[in-house]
Amino acid sequence: MATTQRDDVITWLRDAHAMETSHADNIEHLIGIADDYPLLKTKLRHHADFAKRQCEEIEAELKRLGADTSMLKDLAMKVGGWLQPLTSKLTSDTVPKNCLAAFAYENFEIASYRSLLGAAEELSLLELSAMCKRFIAEEQAMADFLFEQLPGITQSYLKRRAA
Ligand SMILES: [Fe+2]
Numbered sequence: 029m030a031t032t033q034r035d036d037v038i039t040w041l042r043d044a045h046a047m048e049t050s051h052a053d054n055i056e057h058l059i060g061i062a063d064d065y066p067l068l069k070t071k072l073r074h075h076a077d078f079a080k081r082q083c084e085e086i087e088a089e090l091k092r093l094g095a096d097t098s099m100l101k102d103l104a105m106k107v108g109g110w111l112q113p114l115t116s117k118l119t120s121d122t123v124p125k126n127c128l129a130a131f132a133y134e135n136f137e138i139a140s141y142r143s144l145l146g147a148a149e150e151l152s153l154l155e156l157s158a159m160c161k162r163f164i165a166e167e168q169a170m171a172d173f174l175f176e177q178l179p180g181i182t183q184s185y186l187k188r189r190a191a
Pocket of ligand 1: 075134170
């Protein structure tokens with residue numbers, strides 16, 4: 029693997045780490061306002077555990093590639109700002125709106141890991157390839173859940189508003 033190729037993969041893995049760290053924060057926020065939606069809350073708790081574990085796995089992968097992992101926390105702050113429109117500015121702070129943002133975020137994650145999967149296969153990085161496939165399945169499960177639940181969540185929200 030040429031140095032420049034390795035550097036690209038390291039950059040993308042750092043981005044993915046920042047994305048997951050910021051995602052974990054978004055999920056915690058949504059959990060905090062989802063008391064009236066027990067199924068959603070349970071699912072989110074489960075997914076928050078995934079996000080934390082994914083961060084650890086990405087960190088391990090970076091170390092395997094010989095990358096410096098000391099700057100990961102600072103990068104997380106940066107990506108938080110970058111994805112801000114998805115998570116707050118364009119949305120009001122309600123459960124349905126946060127679920128829209130969460131659905132968009134899951135799909136962004138899926139796209140990121142699909143891209144990283146291509147890199148892993150091009151450079152014959154077997155562990156990275158396996159990791160991406162696992163992560164894609166985990167993000168897809170959450171995206172599918174939100175896709176299915178969104179109408180019901182919104183109905184439930186409106187009923188509460190009328191009450
Ligand atoms: Fe996710």
